[in-house]
Amino acid sequence: MGKKLNGNNYLKQAGILAAAGIICRIIGILYRSPLTTIIGDEGNGYYTSAYNIYTIVLLLSSYSIPSAVSKIIASKLALKEYRNAHKIFHCAMIYVCVIGGAASIFIFFGAGLFLEGEAAVVLQVFSPTIFLSGFAGVLRGYFQAHGSMLQTSASQIAEQILNAVISLFAAHMLIGMVSQGDKTKQAIYGAAGSALGTGSGVVVALLFMLSVYWLNRRLLYRRIERDRHRYTDSYGNILRGMLGTVTPIILSTFIYNFSTSFNQIVYSKVMIYSRGLTVAETATSYGVFSGKAMVIINIPIALASSLSSAMIPAVSASSALGDLPATRRKAENAMLTTMLIAIPSAVGLFVLAEPIMKLLFPQKDTLDMAARLLAFIAVTVVFYSLSTLSNGILQGIGKVNLPVRNAGIALVIQTALLAGLLMFTELDLYALVICLIVYSFIMCVLNSISVRRCIGVKENFVTMFFLPAAAAAVMGLCAKGIYIGMQTFVESNVICLMPAVFLSAIVYFVLVLKFGAVKKEQLLGFPKGRALVKLVKRCRLLR
Numbered sequence: 001m002g003k004k005l006n007g008n009n010y011l012k013q014a015g016i017l018a019a020a021g022i023i024c025r026i027i028g029i030l031y032r033s034p035l036t037t038i039i040g041d042e043g044n045g046y047y048t049s050a051y052n053i054y055t056i057v058l059l060l061s062s063y064s065i066p067s068a069v070s071k072i073i074a075s076k077l078a079l080k081e082y083r084n085a086h087k088i089f090h091c092a093m094i095y096v097c098v099i100g101g102a103a104s105i106f107i108f109f110g111a112g113l114f115l116e117g118e119a120a121v122v123l124q125v126f127s128p129t130i131f132l133s134g135f136a137g138v139l140r141g142y143f144q145a146h147g148s149m150l151q152t153s154a155s156q157i158a159e160q161i162l163n164a165v166i167s168l169f170a171a172h173m174l175i176g177m178v179s180q181g182d183k184t185k186q187a188i189y190g191a192a193g194s195a196l197g198t199g200s201g202v203v204v205a206l207l208f209m210l211s212v213y214w215l216n217r218r219l220l221y222r223r224i225e226r227d228r229h230r231y232t233d234s235y236g237n238i239l240r241g242m243l244g245t246v247t248p249i250i251l252s253t254f255i256y257n258f259s260t261s262f263n264q265i266v267y268s269k270v271m272i273y274s275r276g277l278t279v280a281e282t283a284t285s286y287g288v289f290s291g292k293a294m295v296i297i298n299i300p301i302a303l304a305s306s307l308s309s310a311m312i313p314a315v316s317a318s319s320a321l322g323d324l325p326a327t328r329r330k331a332e333n334a335m336l337t338t339m340l341i342a343i344p345s346a347v348g349l350f351v352l353a354e355p356i357m358k359l360l361f362p363q364k365d366t367l368d369m370a371a372r373l374l375a376f377i378a379v380t381v382v383f384y385s386l387s388t389l390s391n392g393i394l395q396g397i398g399k400v401n402l403p404v405r406n407a408g409i410a411l412v413i414q415t416a417l418l419a420g421l422l423m424f425t426e427l428d429l430y431a432l433v434i435c436l437i438v439y440s441f442i443m444c445v446l447n448s449i450s451v452r453r454c455i456g457v458k459e460n461f462v463t464m465f466f467l468p469a470a471a472a473a474v475m476g477l478c479a480k481g482i483y484i485g486m487q488t489f490v491e492s493n494v495i496c497l498m499p500a501v502f503l504s505a506i507v508y509f510v511l512v513l514k515f516g517a518v519k520k521e522q523l524l525g526f527p528k529g530r531a532l533v534k535l536v537k538r539c540r541l542l543r
Contacts, residue, residue, distance in 0.1 A: 045283025096134025167197025315396025
């Protein structure tokens with residue numbers, strides 16, 4: 001702990017956080033496949049419907065706390081105001097205790113306002129998790145502000161592992177308590193068991209972060225004792241400053257993520273009351289979209305989320321010191337890194353949608369639909385990745401109101417479009433797909449314009465977009481060709497898919513180097529960058 005986010009170190013820290021995020025997403029997909037087998041598509045629909053509402057309440061109460069805390073504390077640490085930084089930490093703990101407690105109580109007693117019938121039970125199971133998540137978030141934000149993402153990464157992995165284990169175990173046990181004939185009740189109980197797993201994971205993450213804080217407490221207090229700044233902020237000033245920072249970040253994050261939950265509510269109401277579908281049928285169809293296709297595209301988007309988390313304290317520190325060139329350089333490097341990952345990820349998910357879905361969610365009844373949905377929404381990986389990163393940049397430089405405005409504009413446009421598509425067409429799930437693409441694209445464009453105007457970032461469209469896209473196109477052709485070629489000799493989907501993914505990834509890596517999309521300076525910013533540079537030089541891949 002204690003390394004400053006200067007030079008390319010923030011990219012290395014983001015790499016640590018990204019690796020953890022991707023590991024967590026992979027664990028999430030690996031356990032969601034057997035979980036879907038246990039609770040079925042109907043249970044998956046109940047779980048994701050409750051989880052979306054839980055996420056929105058979490059966004060309003062404590063989800064944005066790590067970003068806000070890391071931004072405020074990082075600016076104080078840059079000025080070596082250690083006493084003020086620690087007082088902000090204390091104030092944040094009080095904040096999440098009050099707000100998180102109120103949100104938890106509201107969800108427990110008001111679950112029926114959001115979900116129909118017994119499905120509200122699943123949402124009630126989430127209520128204690130909302131209260132505990134805030135404390136874990138403050139601790140994560142505190143260490144992120146110090147330029148260390150290792151603690152957050154380790155806690156996220158531990159959280160996801162226990163989540164997976166308890167979700168499967170609890171879902172199986174609770175389903176066993178229901179008579180075999182009542183499929184809907186079994187699905188609801190199974191979804192509630194999965195919700196228990198989410199809460200158990202948060203408990204482990206909180207205990208881990210508390211242990212890390214306890215082990216570092218002497219170092220933290222020694223720095224506070226050496227702080228010679230005469231002026232210390234009052235708790236009143238800190239709280240006002242925190243509310244001024246947290247509120248716009250919460251609004252931005254809320255609106256940015258609200259579209260998913262809002263779309264789910266609108267879709268469910270229209271399907272049930274206008275189309276005459278039952279609650280079970282609606283939950284099943286929505287579960288294919290959100291519980292399968294959306295889960296998979298969240299894996300590459302995890303990188304952008306990690307870079308965004310790392311960018312906020314890094315940019316905040318540069319902004320506090322008035323170093324605009326450093327701020328601009330960090331933003332440009334992060335955007336290039338994001339596109340180098342997001343573009344080939346989108347292409348790969350598009351061309352290999354069916355074999356990927358067959359591997360992870362092999363339920364035959366919905367396999368074709370899930371694969372088509374995944375292929376259509378693959379492009380949103382690029383849009384969401386760039387808009388998520390630009391959100392973090394804008395928040396880091398203190399322009400917290402701009403993401404709120406941009407998200408609001410995008411939400412209004414996609415809401416009008418969704419209402420029209422659902423009421424006057426029979427696109428159903430494909431209406432959600434269209435709105436998802438439109439929303440993510442508008443957010444991407446508006447945020448990019450805001451970043452360009454605020455700090456003068458100049459995107460090199462050839463290097464940042466065209467060259468990675470050209471390399472990804474060749475990669476996609478190779479991936480599809482290898483997969484189809486392997487199928488002529490081997491029937492196993494896994495044996496055909498793994499070489500296609502591995503070899504096409506090598507092709508992409510070689511091409512982006514040969515095309516000149518990646519320079520030596522960018523490679524040095526990656527984890528183990530020096531070793532990577534030596535390797536590509538030996539292979540004569542670096543210009």
